[in-house]
Amino acid sequence: MLNQTSPVDRASVAASSLTNRSRVTNGRVLLAGMDKRSAPGRRYRDLCEAYAARLGGLSALGVEDAALVREIAAQTIQSEQNAAALARGESIDTEQSVRVANVLNRLLGRLERRAKASRTREPSPIVDHFSRPPVRSAAP
16 A cells, blocks of 8 residues: 555645746746747836836845736837837737727736825824824823
8 A cells, every 4th residue: 555645745745946937927037939039028027127116126026926027018019019019110919909098008007006005004003002102091
């Protein structure tokens, strides 16, 4: 008979390593396979930093917020490329351009709601309680 361990037992034996993660997760790169030295790569990095600033900066972002910022930056670049092609007189796929604009608009709305929520987040009652100076009662 085989000695089988439950997933919980295996998880406690093989804890996840902080260094055995992807470069994107570790924050070493913004997007896998992208050359940060190219013009689009630099633009992407600048956009990520600008959008992340609304949420407290790149280093303060959780996984979900970082993914949102990266997607907004990618959609912004696509929208800019469509606009540049149109300005050069090239024909563009207007249906695709409208889709990109709509997706970008929805993503920017999500970013704004998250930024607003982070600005208006009220402190917890415990933090509020301990941040006040102690009240001394008058001596009888």
